[in-house]
Every structure is written in structure tokens, then in C-alpha cells.
Amino acid sequence: MYRKEKFVTLIIGHKGAPTVEAENTVASFARARELGADGVELDVRRTADGHLVVWHDPVLADGRVLLEHAWDQLSGGVDDLAAVLDTCVGLDLVNVEIKNWPADSDFDERLGIAEIVARELAARSPAERETFVVSGFHLPTIDRVRELLDDIAPEVQTGWLMWGVDDVENVVATAMAQGHTALHPFFTTVTGELLETAHAAKLAVNCWTCNDLDEIRRLTDLGIDGIITDRPDDAKAAIHQR
Numbered sequence: 001m002y003r004k005e006k007f008v009t010l011i012i013g014h015k016g017a018p019t020v021e022a023e024n025t026v027a028s029f030a031r032a033r034e035l036g037a038d039g040v041e042l043d044v045r046r047t048a049d050g051h052l053v054v055w056h057d058p059v060l061a062d063g064r065v066l067l068e069h070a071w072d073q074l075s076g077g078v079d080d081l082a083a084v085l086d087t088c089v090g091l092d093l094v095n096v097e098i099k100n101w102p103a104d105s106d107f108d109e110r111l112g113i114a115e116i117v118a119r120e121l122a123a124r125s126p127a128e129r130e131t132f133v134v135s136g137f138h139l140p141t142i143d144r145v146r147e148l149l150d151d152i153a154p155e156v157q158t159g160w161l162m163w164g165v166d167d168v169e170n171v172v173a174t175a176m177a178q179g180h181t182a183l184h185p186f187f188t189t190v191t192g193e194l195l196e197t198a199h200a201a202k203l204a205v206n207c208w209t210c211n212d213l214d215e216i217r218r219l220t221d222l223g224i225d226g227i228i229t230d231r232p233d234d235a236k237a238a239i240h241q242r
Helices: 025-036 083-086 112-122 139-152 168-177 192-200 214-221 234-240
Strands: 010-014 037-048 052-054 095-097 130-135 158-159 182-184 204-207 226-229
Touching: 010 025, 010 095, 025 192, 037 083, 037 112, 037 204, 052 083, 052 112, 052 130, 052 234, 083 095, 083 112, 095 139, 112 130, 112 139, 112 204, 130 139, 130 182, 139 158, 158 168, 168 182, 192 204, 214 226, 214 234, 226 234
Parallel strands: 010 037, 010 226, 037 095, 095 130, 130 158, 158 182, 182 204, 204 226
Antiparallel strands: 037 052
């Protein structure tokens, strides 16, 4: 979220604290909090019966296709979104990334996953909803989430996840036109021009996934809003040295 006054860069645990706990699990998000993360980033997909689970890939660790199994057929190793959100209550930011890309085996071209996610987040408490940012690479999916949230939970923010920014003015204009409040580029593509243009439009810029401490300090000096990292404890220490 864009913060004009008393700017502080947020450190966001990528899938929790994946260097010390299994990624995208309740344990990983709990550990990220213990390590001082201001927020967390998580990945969400759906099961055959439309249950939302926190998992990065279309297939499970044992090779089963997630979308071909109902929630009650999954045993251990996969946590659902509700349990993860319960663990994250009180954090400054919870970035819910919807995994829905045309090349994925579970791609939802009808964008039904957007409605499932929007309704689950809208059902949380008002205080929680203010910390949520829904992001994704597939812009039509995030556009649909924004459209739904405007009616049922307008305080939940949305962000456009991307590899890089070739045309700063166009990217910022597109995000604004669709009602999004954040851009999420890969960390190596963040420039002063991007931050200046985005902030002038009151868009936050949260980059992913940076583990290099010198880069974390560079990005902080530039004035980035949030840094997604696998190393939240080291990242916090690095920026506090500033």
C-alpha cells in the first residue's frame, strides 16, 4: 500500500520463511512473523471442489494434479487459505497471489477463481481486509478480482504482478485505469523513474523476490514500498543498518 507520510519499506516474507520452514505452510508464515517480517506473500490455487489452498504449482509434491482432487482428498503438506490467513492476522500486509496463467494446467479461462478468492477475503474481518493485496501475473484475473471487490470489499487492494516494466507511463496508466493500487515488478527492474511515476499516481511498488542484501539496501534507498524476500530476518537487519 502506498504510504506518503513517514515512509518505511515493508519486508514481506516470500511464501513465509522458506529457508527455515516448508514454504506456503502455516508454520512458514508463523516463522516469518517471528523473524520480524512486516508481511507475507502467499500463492493460492483451487481444488476440484473449489476449495482454496496455499500452493505454488499445479501439481502436488507427489505428482498428483491439485485440480483433480477435492480438499478432503488431500492429506497433510497442504494448508488451506483460511488457516493461513488466521496465522497472518495482525501483519501489516498479506499479499495473496492468484496462480492463474494460460500455460498452467489448471488455468481458469472463465476467471471463476477470481470470485472464489474475492468472496473468501471479503468474509474476513474489516481490520484484516485492510491488510490484503491480491496480485497476479494474469491481468484479466486481477481486473476481475478488482471488479468484484469494488462491490463487496473495496478496502482490499489489488496489484499487478510482472517481470519488468518496459514502458513506465503505460504500465502506471493501465494499473490506474483498472483501479489497482500496486505494481509488483521483479526487483532488478525497479528504477527511480518507476517509483517516482508510480508514487505520483499513488501506486505502491512492491518488488519480488530479492535476497541480495546490497540490493535490498539499494531498493530501500530508492524508496520502494515493499520487498518480498526469502530472508525476512536478514532483510530487516540490512535496512535497519540504514
